Each structure stands twice: as C-alpha cells, then as structure tokens.
Amino acid sequence: MSSARRRRDRVLVHLTELHELPLGGGPEAAFKERLRAELLSGRLTLEPEAPEVPEAPAKGRRRARRRPLLSQLAAMGLAAAMTVSSFATYQAMPGDSLYPLKRAAESTLVRLSTDDAERGRRELDSAKTRAEEVASLLGSSVEGPLLDKTLKDMEESTRAGISRLERTEPRSPKIKNFARDQKEAVKPMLTQLGEAQLAQAEGYLDYIEGLAEPE
Incomplete structure (x- = not known):
C-alpha cells in the first residue's frame, strides 16, 4: 500500500471517529493525543514529490505525461483540515456558523468511501445525525425553516443510503436495523x-416502515 493511501486511510479513520461522536459530546483525550502525535510526526501530511528530471526524448518516442495530482492533493488537504477543525464543529447544529463545515465533513466521508456499500452506510449515518438534530431543534427559537430543511435532508440521506445498499447488499440486515432505529x-x-x-415526518415514517422485512 502506498504512503499516500495509508495517509488517506488515517484521515478517513479520524473523520469517522469524530462523526460517530454523539451530539454534545467531545473527543476523548486519547484520540486528541493520538491525532496530535500523528500531525506532529507528519503522518497525516503529504510529502512533496521529488522534481522530475527532464530527459531528452528518444526518437519516435513520446514523452510520458504525469497525471495531475491537484484534485487528489486538494481532497487530502481538505480532509486533513477537517480532521483538525472537527473539534469545534462536531457538535454544530443547524443555524450555527460552523454547521456547513460539519456537513462538508460528512460529504467528505461519503466521497472517500471505498465502495458503494460503505457510501450507503455513511449516508444512513448522516440520516441518523439529522434525526438527532431535528430532536434538538424542536422547541428552540430557530426551528422554523431550519427544521423543515433538516427533515428534508434526513429523508434525502436515507433514500440515497438505502438505494446504494439495496444495489450492493440487498439482503443486508443494516437496512432493517436502520429502519427500526430511525422509527424509534x-x-x-x-x-x-x-x-x-408532521406530514413530512409521517411520510418519512411510512417510507422506512416499508423497509423492514415482515416478522
């Protein structure tokens, strides 16, 4: 496995740990210390590649072109930055100034997933987070449009995640378990x-209840 792939996997692990924290919780001291040590050691940074020494092109031979790494570097840089800044964003709620960064971190987790099944599971994790946010918004002074949008985002993440899992793991118990937990x-x-x-939430419940297999 290449060093770039190993660094990518470390970033993904840290983002996953932060994403799984309950709302209002905080990262454990051991996690903070481990992340700090890796950042100081450079294990989460990308090492610059040695400059390519130009060679005289041989007759009748095309010079090989290096594949641009800009998109890969940008994705890795964004993921690393989000890992560090997530300490301040993991408990952000809809309407908070850091909430867009929290959502961007979730999207990064989905994009960095290795396959569609993993993407589906992460989409369902996002749907669970939206449900927790809806519960926290209820009764607050800012619920209004934010509550409507959070309910909508919850359903969109659910449908996206279920669609991916039904294609890749149609008999997965994760679908039934998710439907049960989300209903509760x-x-x-x-x-x-x-x-x-209420109409929006009831329509959502009708959808996820249909996902559970009959007893």
Whole structure:
C-alpha cells in the first residue's frame, strides 16, 4: 500500500471517529493525543514529490505525461483540515456558523468511501445525525425553516443510503436495523411538529416502515 493511501486511510479513520461522536459530546483525550502525535510526526501530511528530471526524448518516442495530482492533493488537504477543525464543529447544529463545515465533513466521508456499500452506510449515518438534530431543534427559537430543511435532508440521506445498499447488499440486515432505529427516533417527535412538518415526518415514517422485512 502506498504512503499516500495509508495517509488517506488515517484521515478517513479520524473523520469517522469524530462523526460517530454523539451530539454534545467531545473527543476523548486519547484520540486528541493520538491525532496530535500523528500531525506532529507528519503522518497525516503529504510529502512533496521529488522534481522530475527532464530527459531528452528518444526518437519516435513520446514523452510520458504525469497525471495531475491537484484534485487528489486538494481532497487530502481538505480532509486533513477537517480532521483538525472537527473539534469545534462536531457538535454544530443547524443555524450555527460552523454547521456547513460539519456537513462538508460528512460529504467528505461519503466521497472517500471505498465502495458503494460503505457510501450507503455513511449516508444512513448522516440520516441518523439529522434525526438527532431535528430532536434538538424542536422547541428552540430557530426551528422554523431550519427544521423543515433538516427533515428534508434526513429523508434525502436515507433514500440515497438505502438505494446504494439495496444495489450492493440487498439482503443486508443494516437496512432493517436502520429502519427500526430511525422509527424509534422520529416517532416520538410527531406530537411536537407543526402541520406541514408532521406530514413530512409521517411520510418519512411510512417510507422506512416499508423497509423492514415482515416478522
């Protein structure tokens, strides 16, 4: 495995650990110390490549072109930056100034996933996070449009994740388990929702209830 791939995997592991923290929680001291040590040692940074020494092109032979690494460097740099800054963003809520960065970190986790099955699981993790955010927004002074959008984002992440898993792991118990857990999270909120939000949440519950296999 190349050193760049190993660094990418370390960044992905750290982002995953931060993403799995409960809202309002914080990273453990051991995690902070491990990340600090890796950053200081340079294990999460990209080493510059040695400059290419130009060679005189042989007759009848095309000079090989190096594949641009700009997109890869940008993705790795963004992931590393998000790993560090996630200490301040993992508990951001809709409406907070750092919330867009939290969502960007989630999107990065999805993009860095190795296959569609993993992307699907991460989409469902995002849907669970949106449900937690909806619960936190209820009764707050900022719920209004933010609550509507968070409910919508929850459904979009759910449908995207389920679609990926149904293609790659159609018999996976993760689908049924997700539907059960999400139903338990969303159903208690119904009595606190407005009319439009209630219709949205009930439609969502109808969708995920259909995902569970009959007993």
